[in-house]
Amino acid sequence: MLVLPDAPPLVPAAMGYQRLTGSQKLGFLSLAVLAFACTPRSQAADARKPAPPAQSAAPRLESALDVDATNGVKLTFHVVNAGGADAELDFPSSQTHEVVVLDSLGRQVWQWSEGKMFTQVMQARTLRASDTMSFDERWVGASRGRYVAVARLTSANYPVESRVAFTVPR
Incomplete structure (x- = not known):
């Protein structure tokens, strides 16, 4: 497959290849970010955060x-x-x-x-x-x-x- 440097990437279509427009790229990028944001985080990441300083040290x-x-x-x-x-x-x-x-x-x-x-x-x-x-x-x-x-x-x-x-x- 030959890709030209200034041409948008090709994606498979039912009967050949179709070029993505700017708004389609933005849509796919938005879906990817949303999917990443909705995935559960591991508890180990929260456990590494330092505890907030104790308030009893203040006057x-x-x-x-x-x-x-x-x-x-x-x-x-x-x-x-x-x-x-x-x-x-x-x-x-x-x-x-x-x-x-x-x-x-x-x-x-x-x-x-x-x-x-x-x-x-x-x-x-x-x-x-x-x-x-x-x-x-x-x-x-x-x-x-x-x-x-x-x-x-x-x-x-x-x-x-x-x-x-x-x-x-x-």
Whole structure:
């Protein structure tokens, strides 16, 4: 069989040979790709893929807020690094946390930072894996009633927050 370099390949027909057109070539190529894509893959190929890295190696901050309203109102904000790596906390100022108290209508009635001054200098603190940092604050002059305390870490990269409802009994 003689094939010319610029001529399309010949395929057997019922009574001789027929040349393939461009759209016929594309059709056969599409069928071949589809047949290859639909064949099942071996499980051994998937077994060779590396496992994704464990998430426990990353820092993971969790927070809790304790409120004791038996003798005045004491608020303790805890932040723990529950992950497997140290967390570097970036603060835009010397203020590391904020605590506010809301009344039963959601109005702010107390803010820990009100009247305080903070240096406007960026700072970084490291919270090692499994370590906890705690902040103790007191709300003096609380009236009887139901409230919600909200504490948050003012970190730019780990802004965690906790809320807790409480009652001042007096």
